[in-house]
Amino acid sequence: MTEKPKVGVYVCHCGINISSTVDVDAVAEFAEKLPNVKVARTYSYMCSDPGQVLIKKDIEEHGLNRIVVASCSPRMHEPTFRKAIADAGVNPYFLEMANIREQCSWVHEEIEEGTAKAKKLLTASVAKVRLLEALEQKEVDAEPAALVIGAGIAGIQSALDIADAGFQVYLVEKTPSVGGRMAQLDKTFPTLDCSACILTPKMVDAANHPNIELLTYSEVEEVKGFIGNFDVKVRKKARYVDFDKCTGCGDCAKECRVKDRFPNEFDQGLSKRSAIYLPFPQAVPAKFTIDPDNCLFLKKGKCGKNPKCQEVCGTEAIDFEQEDEFVEFRVGAIIVATGFDPFNPSRKPEYGYDDYPNVITGMEMERLVSASGPTEGKVKVFNGEEEIEPKEVALIKCVGSRDESVGNEYCSRVCCMYVAKQAHLIRDKLPDANIRIYYMDVRAFGKGFEEFYDRVRRENVRYIRGNPSEIFKRGNKLVVKVEDTLTSTPLEDEVDMVVLGVGLEPRADMRGVMELLRLSQSPDKFFLEAHPKLRPVDTATDGVFLAGCAQGPKDIPDTVAQAKGAAASAMIPLARGKVPINAQVAIVNEATCRGCAFCVSICPYSAIEMVTVNRFGNEVEVARVNEALCKGCGSCAAACLSDSIQPKSFRDSQILPQIAALGVMK
Amino acid sequence: MSANYEPNIVAFLCNWCSYAGADLAGTSRVSYPANIQIIRVMCSGRVNPLYVMNALQQGADGVLVSGCHPGDCHYMEGNYYARRRLGMLKDLMEFVGVDPKRFHMSWVSASEGHKWKEVVEKTVEDARDAGPFEGFRRRQIDW
Structure with a gap:
């Protein structure tokens, strides 16, 4: 380090988010006395433009070369401040953030303890920032292709957008056909367009697009590498039918x-x-x-x-010798559009789904009312004795949603409307039936939803507020036991058929994709986005994006919108053709490396290799890091016997002073 | 031990799971003891066992290392290395006469803000039980 560190400290009020539990002025005053600190200031919103200007001006006026911002989590605004100081000519890696919001003011109540802790965290940051090194941001080429996992409406839409932009897309679907859950639906709320009519053209487009390679009945087996260069291996399961010879005659x-x-x-x-x-x-x-x-x-x-x-078979397409095949390719970005599972009502045995054939799920109802379904669109059920056209129909909402007893606290967002739609469809087919909907709340929040809900009520569908406790059989009728909570009346409602408005759940097989792409789950167990508001299609893994119900329950328009968003985000690295690589890579001190190769065996990315160097006339082996492969995890450093390999920005020499600073302030 | 003794805890959290989990605890306004100070590392596999001993030597009364759940590591294997190394360290601590209650390891994911609170409470409580740590001679800090 040639230049003496001149540290600027900036303590953010974050409106009152920080200043209500941390005395920011006292913290700044305290910071002024820390070694190497030239300037310490507070400001209401450091991340705002004037806040950033404040830093830039100080860099100019006071010749600051190290910056500490005490504000929110670095996971939030580190990129913002890196850019700000880089604009002012300071290396963006000469920045340290003290997290005095998420990990201090928001979790502690007393101003004394909040202030004391903020001082400690700030001291540790100042201790570290003085010892940071300048890093250079490098870039590598990105493969102009994308992988889309799942070919429901989300995956199809993402694939079409990316393919239309001129990039190669690999669309991988686990089942034998594209289409997903939407293909199973009859009509779609609130406009009542026929699901198949709007979806099938897109399915065909996806299959015929010159830039889309469709891999159905296939699963992603392996993903290696990173944004810009993911190496993907897909297993094409044996269909035992020659794909080219089969004419689909049946x-x-x-x-x-x-x-x-x-x-x-x-x-x-x-x-x-x-x-x-x-x-x-x-x-x-x-x-x-x-x-x-x-x-x-x-x-x-x-x-x-x-x-x-x-x-x-007229074309001799049947081939029992067929085996699974593997396809390998490289892509720059990945979209996860794996969808959802409908809630299985066997987990609520009180509703008798496993016991009574005339208790059915919403998904089953979709098939029943569909003209292409098993009954050709006739609403018929078997009541245990005979097949009947139901006269009395009950629909129950929130089955498996907003229900902590099955572990699902969340609202599935589509059930209010699909149950209303099904009531409308039943009314269409059975004009004389008595239809009632048991509900906790009606959430008709989307475009055209409230109007549709009104329409359904005018079609003589009764909404009864109550969450049924039990369904049992009496004669050839089903009894829905429920309390009408608006009139406090207990009811035993005899019906011929019950439709359970089941909610949406994360897919049971999501674990595989999670581990493959190193994704996390949110508390509702759907895939976790990088930020709930500002990065809703991104994930913590760069270059991997989410679309559709894999990220959380949503209806078709929201799914399509998110799919288009994910496609646009995925295309950023593809269109640029380059991606920045991690600058905080490990580096070997070849003078002290003893060549034991421990680090080589530990590196999860095979980023370290042994090379021969000449040391005082002797040929010796030392470790060397391939910066394009290193992700900077630092596992090697903790294993090194001579502390010769160290991740930049997280060196022993940078962390130990942080520890000392926290200890000394006891 | 004085009556108003408050243990000083240093925690090493991986960037991807536990640090994000601690951030979530903040976003959800989950309140927990202020005795804990977090140092962010990219991976729990980065935590050299010496850091734990060093923290105790520098004045910490308890140390916590927290990473992604086994199988969820952002770097695939880092938390497995951490589990091995720090598991050994815990045995070693007992051997050299440091109360192992002063050292905790946990797996906290990015969605487990409430678990983070529980982990902090347990760590602080155990360190409080163990009392102020004066087992090692303090090293002069070069500031």
Whole structure:
């Protein structure tokens, strides 16, 4: 260090967020007396433009070369202040932030203890800032391609936007067809456009787009690398059907020896499919798939004399020898659009979903009212004795949402409206039925929602405020036991059919994607965004973005909007063609390195290699860091026997004074 | 031990999970004891076991290291290294006569603001039980 450190300290009031529990003037006064501190000031909002100007002016006037800002979390405004001091000609890494808001004023109540702690945190920051080193921001090339995981409406929209902009997109879908949950829906609230009519064109566009490589029935196996250069490995599961030869005619499914035996996932199990199947008639791609868990030949090695599907297939597309294939490619950004699971009402046994066939979920209702569904759009249920057209229908909202007993505190945001829509559709099909909706609240917050809710009420649908406690059987009727909380009347309501307005839950299989991409969960267990307000599509992993219900429950317009946002964000590195790489990398002191290679074995990124150098005429091995690969975690430093490898900005020589500063202020 | 003894705790938190969790505790206005001072590191794997001993030597009465849950490490493996190293350290502390109650490790994710409060309370309480630490001779600080 040639230049003597001249430190400027800036203590933020953050309106009253900090100043109500920390005496900021006392902290600044205290800071003035710390070693190397030239200036200490307070300001109401340091992050504001005048706040930043204050720092820049002081740098000019007082020749400051180190800056400490005592304000909010560095996870919030470190980039802001780095940029500010860089504008004034100081290396952006000559900055340290003391977190006196999130970790002090907001969590402590007494002004004495808040002030005392702020002083300590500030002292530690001053201790460290004096010893920081100037770092250079480097860049590497970014691959102009993106990976989109999940091909529901969110994934399809993101993929189309990125592909339309001219970048290569790999769209990976776990199931045999794109379309996701939206493809299962009948009509969409509040406009009642038919879900399939607006979705299928997009599904076809995604499949035909010259810039989109569609990988259905595939799963992402491995992701290595970082923003700009993720190396992805995808497993294409064996369909046992030759993709190019299959014409989608369906002769195989008709002849399958276990024809129509297995629950059709697309119809929520309300219809049956064969072991060889197309998920639904409009599936994209229109290629059949053999379900290996149910196919006689794949399970037992024998299916009559010869598998029937093989016999009837005119193009000889059936191939039982097929194996999983792996595809590898490189992308610059990744969008996670993995969607949600509907809440499984078996977890609320009091509603009898497992016991009574006429208690169904909202998703099942979607299939039931759909013209392409198992009943061709007729609302019919089996009441235990016979199949009937229900006269008395109850719909229950908030099943699995806003319910701590099942661990879901959150509102699923779509149920109020989809239940209203289903009431409307039932009214359409059964003009004489008595329809009532049991609700806790009606949240009709979106564009056109309130108007739609009004319309449904005018269609003679009764809204009864109460959260049913139990559903049981009496004769051939179902009894909904509930208290009408507006009149404090206990009710036993006899109905023919109950629709459970189930909420949205994080996918049961999200763990795999989480670990693959190093993502976190928010308290509701959906994927955590980088900032709840200002970075809602970003994640803590640079270059990985979220779209749709993977991030939290949302309706179709919100999903599409977020998908477009994620696409736009993902395109930033792709369009620029370059991404900044982490400057806080590890560096080896080759003079003291003993060449033991401990660090090499520990580095999770294989960023360290051994090289031979000449030391006083002797050839010796020392470690060397590849800066493009190093992420600066510092695990190597904690393992090094001679303290020769150190992460920049987090060196022993920079952390130990912080420790000393905190201890000395006991 | 004086009646109004307040332990001084130094905590090392990884940037991605625990530091973010502590930030969330702040954003959610969860109140906890002010005895704890946080030093941010990028990964719990960065925490050299010597830092823990050094903190005790410099005047801390208790030390906390907190990282991502096993399997969730932003750097894939760092918290596993931390768990090994610091687990050994804890045994060693007992061996050299330092009350292991002075040292805690925890896994706090970015969404566990309330867990962070519990961890802090436990750490402070244990350090309070253990009393002021005077086991090591204080080193002169070079400021």
